[in-house]
Amino acid sequence: MEHLKVGEMVLYWLDGGVTHLDGGAMFGVVPKPLWSKKYSYNDKNQIELRTDPIFFQLNGNNIIIDAGIGNGKLTDKQKRNYGVTAESRIDVSLKEFGLAREDIDIVLMTHLHFDHACGLTIPDADRHVPSFPNAVIYVPETEWEEMRHPNIRSKSTYWKENWEAVQDQVQTFKEEITIEGAVRMIHTGGHSDGHAIITGESGGEKWIHMADLLPTHAHRNPLWVMAYDDYPMTSIFQKQKWIDKAIQENAWFVFYHDAIYRALKWDAEGNIVAKVERERNPES
Numbered sequence: 001m002e003h004l005k006v007g008e009m010v011l012y013w014l015d016g017g018v019t020h021l022d023g024g025a026m027f028g029v030v031p032k033p034l035w036s037k038k039y040s041y042n043d044k045n046q047i048e049l050r051t052d053p054i055f056f057q058l059n060g061n062n063i064i065i066d067a068g069i070g071n072g073k074l075t076d077k078q079k080r081n082y083g084v085t086a087e088s089r090i091d092v093s094l095k096e097f098g099l100a101r102e103d104i105d106i107v108l109m110t111h112l113h114f115d116h117a118c119g120l121t122i123p124d125a126d127r128h129v130p131s132f133p134n135a136v137i138y139v140p141e142t143e144w145e146e147m148r149h150p151n152i153r154s155k156s157t158y159w160k161e162n163w164e165a166v167q168d169q170v171q172t173f174k175e176e177i178t179i180e181g182a183v184r185m186i187h188t189g190g191h192s193d194g195h196a197i198i199t200g201e202s203g204g205e206k207w208i209h210m211a212d213l214l215p216t217h218a219h220r221n222p223l224w225v226m227a228y229d230d231y232p233m234t235s236i237f238q239k240q241k242w243i244d245k246a247i248q249e250n251a252w253f254v255f256y257h258d259a260i261y262r263a264l265k266w267d268a269e270g271n272i273v274a275k276v277e278r279e280r281n282p283e284s
Helices: 023-027 076-081 090-095 114-120 141-148 164-169 232-248
Strands: 003-006 009-013 018-022 046-050 054-058 061-065 106-108 121-124 127-130 136-140 170-173 176-179 183-187 196-202 205-209 252-254 261-266 272-277
Touching (some): 003 205, 018 023, 127 164, 136 164, 164 170
Parallel strands (some): 136 170
Antiparallel strands (some): 009 054, 176 183, 183 196, 196 205, 261 272
16 A cells, blocks of 8 residues: 655545546636646546545544545445546455544645545445444535535536435544644535635655645646536635645655656646555456
């Protein structure tokens, strides 16, 4: 299992499944001759996007960032439309640590789109039950409100199956919250109105997870934002701010979706100076 050590903190990537989405949608107005030089695509013009939760332990707590694509929740039509070729195997991943889903203490949700939130619940007969029944689930207040009351655009990605069973576990925050003294969740907006990023620090070293503001390493250019972004100008502003800051601080960028890199560092010129590459697993 790939991992990244940042100070005394170690980040691991669980197997949360994989999607393949339209490359044009993922890169918005950027022409294909440009983005295709930085990220490969298949014969359907789709790009591979992991949905792998990031796991770490802090102060005796088992913590994950986002929840994966889930298992047994998508119809055949949804799997086809979203290019899902493998569903979540989080149980298998957690067994490597001697853990089960019941052992997760904290879930940090950057936002609640289906490809991040499906893994929060599990189908059980004619209902859904919590995947992580003993966890506190942190999510920005704005995102939680839209999840429960989606608009005509967002209702296609905010599903009641992903929130109704866990509503008693959710703890919201407005602009920022610090988890266990070392990890910050910061509301940014942009990709969704309630989108958040996550930063961590240990032993003088730093990491940043920009979630869907920076879904892959190929989205480094602040102007390369997704057609899926509800507020693209906000995304651009937040990318400029946080990418520049992280590079100045020599921080690691960590990814949930990237099929090539788990984590990397850039220099001021945009060169990759350190990296953790994803290991190709034939089962995922």
